[in-house]
Amino acid sequence: MSTFEAISQFSRMLKNLDQWLQIATAHAQRKGFDPEVFTQSRLAPDQYPLVQQVQSACDAAKYGAAYLSGKKAPSHPDTEKTVGELRTRIQTVAGYLDTFQASDFAGAEERAVAPPWMEGNSVRGDRYLTRIAVPNFYFHVTTAYAILRHNGVGLGKRDFIGVRSWTDFGE
Amino acid sequence: MSTFEAISQFSRMLKNLDQWLQIATAHAQRKGFDPEVFTQSRLAPDQYPLVQQVQSACDAAKYGAAYLSGKKAPSHPDTEKTVGELRTRIQTVAGYLDTFQASDFAGAEERAVAPPWMEGNSVRGDRYLTRIAVPNFYFHVTTAYAILRHNGVGLGKRDFIGVRSWTDFGE
Numbered sequence: 528m529s530t531f532e533a534i535s536q537f538s539r540m541l542k543n544l545d546q547w548l549q550i551a552t553a554h555a556q557r558k559g560f561d562p563e564v565f566t567q568s569r570l571a572p573d574q575y576p577l578v579q580q581v582q583s584a585c586d587a588a589k590y591g592a593a594y595l596s597g598k599k600a601p602s603h604p605d606t607e608k609t610v611g612e613l614r615t616r617i618q619t620v621a622g623y624l625d626t627f628q629a630s631d632f633a634g635a636e637e638r639a640v641a642p643p644w645m646e647g648n649s650v651r652g653d654r655y656l657t658r659i660a661v662p663n664f665y666f667h668v669t670t671a672y673a674i675l676r677h678n679g680v681g682l683g684k685r686d687f688i689g690v691r692s693w694t695d696f697g698e
Numbered sequence: 699m700s701t702f703e704a705i706s707q708f709s710r711m712l713k714n715l716d717q718w719l720q721i722a723t724a725h726a727q728r729k730g731f732d733p734e735v736f737t738q739s740r741l742a743p744d745q746y747p748l749v750q751q752v753q754s755a756c757d758a759a760k761y762g763a764a765y766l767s768g769k770k771a772p773s774h775p776d777t778e779k780t781v782g783e784l785r786t787r788i789q790t791v792a793g794y795l796d797t798f799q800a801s802d803f804a805g806a807e808e809r810a811v812a813p814p815w816m817e818g819n820s821v822r823g824d825r826y827l828t829r830i831a832v833p834n835f836y837f838h839v840t841t842a843y844a845i846l847r848h849n850g851v852g853l854g855k856r857d858f859i860g861v862r863s864w865t866d867f868g869e
Contacts, residue, residue: 528699528701528704528807528824528827528828528832529824530699532824532828533699533828536828536829536832536833539829540833545713557731568848569739570844571847571848571850589824600707614716614820616747622848634701640830653699653700653703655702655705656699657699657703657704658707658710658859659859661699661707661709661832661836662711662836662858662859663855663859665832665833665836665840666836666840666843666855666859667839669840669841669844670840670844671838672837673840673841676741676742676745677741677742677848679742684837687833687837688829688833688834688837
C-alpha cells in the first residue's frame with residue numbers, strides 16, 4: 528500500500544468514527560439519556576475516556592500525514608468536551624487529510640521521521656507508518672468503538688470497516 | 699509500506715498479543731483466579747469473547763498473507779478453549795507469516811483478491827490490504843487487548859505497540 532493510500536485510509540476510518548458518534552447520539556436520545564455520558568466513558572480506570580481516544584486518533588492520523596510529507600501539522604488544542612465538538616474535530620482532521628495528494632508523499636518511505644516524543648531519535652518513514660502510526664491510529668479508533676459497544680450502542684463490523692457496498696472497494 | 703512489510707507487521711503484532719496473554723496469565727495467578735476466565739470475557743454480550751477475537755486476528759493475518767501471495771492458507775479449525783491453546787495458535791500463525799519473503803508478494807497490489815465471503819466479488823490486492831485486512835486485523839487485536847485491560851490486566855501502550863527500545867524500529 529502506498530503512503531498516500533494509508534493516509535487516505537485514515538481519513539476513511541475517521542469518517543466511520545464520525546458515523547459511530549452519530550449512531551451513539553441517536554441511541555442515547557432513543558433511550559432517553561444524555562449522549563455526553565459517552566465522552567467520559569472508559570473501559571478501565573487508567574485508560575483514556577472516549578474524548579481522549581478520539582483526540583488521539585485524530586492526532587495519530589494528522590501527524591502521520593504531516594511527518595511523512597514533511598509539512599507542519601495544524602494545531603488542534605484538546606479542548607473538546609461534547610460529542611458535537613468531537614465530531615467537528617474529526618471532520619476537521621479528515622478534511623486536512625483530504626488535502627493531500629499522492630505527490631506530497633514522494634520519498635516518504637526513506638524520510639527520517641523524528642517526532643518530539645522520540646527525544647532526538649528518528650525512524651525511517653515506512654517503519655514509522657507501519658510500526659507506529661498505523662497501530663497507534665487503529666488502537667484509538669478501535670478503543671473508541673469498543674467504549675461505545677460496551678455501553679450498548681448498536682454497531683457492527685460493517686460499521687467499523689465502513690462497508691456500504693462492494694463498490695466502496697473500487698471494484 | 700510494502701505488502702511484505704505489512705504482513706511482517708501482522709507477525710510482530712501477533713507476537714505482542716502472545717505477550718499480553720502471558721502477562722494476563724501471570725496477573726491471574728498473582729491475584730489467585732483462573733486465567734481461563736479471560737477466554738470467555740467480552741466487552742458486550744453480542745460481541746466475540748477473547749477466544750474468538752484471537753482466532754479472528756490470527757485468521758485476518760493468515761488470509762491476508764495467503765490471498766496476497768496467491769497461496770492456499772493452512773487450515774486452523776477454531777478449537778482453542780484455553781489461553782495456552784490460544785498462545786499456540788498465535789505462535790503457529792506468526793511462524794507461518796515468517797515463512798514469507800518479499801518476493802512472495804510480487805504483483806500483490808494488482809492481484810484480484812476474492813475471498814469466499816465476498817460471494818463472487820473481488821477487490822484489488824492493495825485495497826484489500828489497506829481497507830479490509832489491516833482494519834480487520836487491528837480491530838481484533840485491539841479488542842483482545844481491551845478485554846484484558848477491562849479485566850484489570852496491567853498493560854500499556856508500549857505493550858500494544860511492542861516498543862522495547864528504539865532499535866525495534868531499525869534505527
